[in-house]
Amino acid sequence: SQELEQSPQSLIVQEGKNLTINCTSSKTLYGLYWYKQKYGEGLIFLMMLQKGGEEKSHEKITAKLDEKKQQSSLHITASQPSHAGIYLCGADIDGNDMRFGAGTRLTVKP
Amino acid sequence: NAGVTQTPKFRVLKTGQSMTLLCAQDMNHEYMYWYRQDPGMGLRLIHYSVGEGTTAKGEVPDGYNVSRLKKQNFLLGLESAAPSQTSVYFCASSGQGWQPQHFGDGTRLSIL
Structure with missing residues (x-):
């Protein structure tokens, strides 16, 4: 079973539109990480969140961790074809080893 | 700078x-760390190592063994x-503490 639930599983958006991907756990998340994966390639680190309420941004991507440290969101503003790929969240849950969500496949239509 | 190389x-x-x-x-x-990625399952941790000469089981260790004889190889x-x-x-691989993991490009393994 997945300890980290990601939603949606897949997403198709028109270029220029905003979108949000969610990552949820019933347990406390320690060190929440967001990665991007292109088909057939490894994972590229995007951002890391540790503190409840923390928010980080890089270019057009913003990630937030809620106050209870059980849910994170990844928001992309004005999406571009270069944003297409699979987004995965990973976290140290309850101080144990790393767990990953199943991923969200993003398609951006030009 | 090669980073993480898998063969x-x-x-x-x-x-x-x-x-x-080899990693x-x-x-x-x-x-x-070693993970496997299957459709709809995301990444699942097989085994990991916190230093040379040490290994530990992850989420799905059965059927696999690991060794870390040198710091740079797993x-x-x-x-x-x-x-x-x-x-x-x-x-x-990652540094100590709250550090992001750096991934290799993966090995596609098919068993017939």
Whole structure:
């Protein structure tokens, strides 16, 4: 079973539109990480969140961790074809080893 | 700067055969990890190591063994391959503390 639930599983958006991907756990998340994966390639680190309420941004991507440290969101503003790929969240849950969500496949239509 | 390098990139095995996947990192990282990625399952941790000479079981360790004889290398072994081990295998490394993991490009393994 997945300890980290990601939603949606897949997403198709028109270029220029905003979108949000969610990552949820019933347990406390320690060190929440967001990665991007292109088909057939490894994972590229995007951002890391540790503190409840923390928010980080890089270019057009913003990630937030809620106050209870059980849910994170990844928001992309004005999406571009270069944003297409699979987004995965990973976290140290309850101080144990790393767990990953199943991923969200993003398609951006030009 | 190569980062994390996995060899081989592709391999096809027959049921019952054995093989070793090699992971090498040049970032002087203490921690190294082996994952498998299956459709709809995300990444699942097989084994990991927090330093040279140490290994620990992850979420799905059965059917795999690992060794970390040198700090820069982490080997994943399949003693008797089974079709259920058909997957894409990723190696990662990280520094100590709250550091992001750096991933290799993966090894696609098919077991017939």
